[in-house]
Amino acid sequence: MSTPQPGERRIVIGITGASGAIYAVRTMAALLELGTHLDIVFSDYGRRVFIDELGGDAKVERLDELLVERYGDRVKAGAFVVHGHRDLGASIASGSHRADGMAIVPCSMKTLAGIAHGLSHNLIERAADVMLKEKRRLVIVPRETPMSLPDLRNMVLCAEAGAMVLPAMPAFYQRPRTIDDLADFVAGKVLNGLGFEQQLFPPWKGE
Numbered sequence: 001m002s003t004p005q006p007g008e009r010r011i012v013i014g015i016t017g018a019s020g021a022i023y024a025v026r027t028m029a030a031l032l033e034l035g036t037h038l039d040i041v042f043s044d045y046g047r048r049v050f051i052d053e054l055g056g057d058a059k060v061e062r063l064d065e066l067l068v069e070r071y072g073d074r075v076k077a078g079a080f081v082v083h084g085h086r087d088l089g090a091s092i093a094s095g096s097h098r099a100d101g102m103a104i105v106p107c108s109m110k111t112l113a114g115i116a117h118g119l120s121h122n123l124i125e126r127a128a129d130v131m132l133k134e135k136r137r138l139v140i141v142p143r144e145t146p147m148s149l150p151d152l153r154n155m156v157l158c159a160e161a162g163a164m165v166l167p168a169m170p171a172f173y174q175r176p177r178t179i180d181d182l183a184d185f186v187a188g189k190v191l192n193g194l195g196f197e198q199q200l201f202p203p204w205k206g207e
Contacts, residue, residue, distance in 0.1 A: 010037045011194060012092050012102035012131075014124035017045025020106030020143040020168050021053040022179065026187040027105050029071040030200060032078030034191075039092045039099065040082045041123050043111070085123045092127045101137030101194045102127055105186075106168060109144055109151050115163070116154035128163075138163040139193040141186070164193045174201045 011031055015024045024046075031038060042050065042060055050058050058066055060082060067075045083090045091097040104111060104124065111124060120126040131138035140163050144151060155165045166189055170182040181201075188200035 008035065008037045010039065010099045012039045012041070012099050012127050014041050014043075014102065014104035014107070014111070014127065015046040015050065016043045016104060016106060016108040016111045016124065017049050018106035018108040018143040019049060019053065020141070021050045021058070022183045023141060023143070023168055023186045023190075024050070024105050025054065025058075025067065025070065026180070026183040026200075027103060027190050028080070029067050029075050030187050030191055030198065031194075031196070032067065032075040032080065033071070034196060035077045036196075037078060038080035039090075039127075040080055041085050041092075041127065042082070043085050043108075043122065043124060045108070046085075083123055087123055088120075088126055090123055093123060093130065095130050095134045097130075099127075099131070099136065101139070102131045103139040103141065103190050103194060104128065105139070105141040105190055106143040107140045109142070109148075109154070112140065112142055112151065112154050112158065115140065116157035116161075132161045132163065135162065137194055139166050139190055140164065141166050141168050141190060143168040166190060166193055173204055 047060055114121055114125040115128045118129055120129050128138055159165050168186050170185045176182050184200040188198040191198040
């Protein structure tokens with residue numbers, strides 16, 4: 001746990017129960033490597049999918065060790081704190097908390113619906129609502145296929161409210177060779193959406 005330092009960029013990360021834990025862990029690592037302070041919130045099913053997809057050692061309680069094991073000591077350039085998703089009294093539940101933006105990666109259709117309709121049932125939904133009302137960056141990374149008509153309409157509602165809807169759709173022009181390369185692409189797009197320069201994949205040059 002850590003408190004942000006003066007001038008340090010602060011980003012909220014929500015992790016829900018959709019498939020795509022690798023996108024979450026890569027996004028967090030990339031932001032930490034840039035010296036960012038993260039406020040992280042896992043939903044209950046987000047915790048479960050994290051372990052299901054990344055292995056039995058991928059427990060939230062040892063997130064710092066997991067990040068170092070997967071991405072090296074460079075992640076120590078930043079810091080993070082994990083909040084309980086039922087804690088609606090947490091700092092990030094208020095607009096007075098000066099977070100620079102938020103990414104929900106991956107975003108379940110349940111969470112998407114909660115944000116679209118302003119329900120604020122839990123800390124992830126409330127923090128997202130704060131981003132929208134304060135006109136700050138909110139990047140939503142849905143990972144679902146196929147999508148129902150309610151899902152599509154909820155995406156439109158979120159986009160109309162000011163969120164960036166960034167589906168977890170890796171590109172292939174960068175010629176990925178591994179699953180990690182695919183995760184790099186999505187994480188890089190999330191960083192761009194949050195206003196960060198990224199070096200995780202090369203930009204298209206039109207050559």
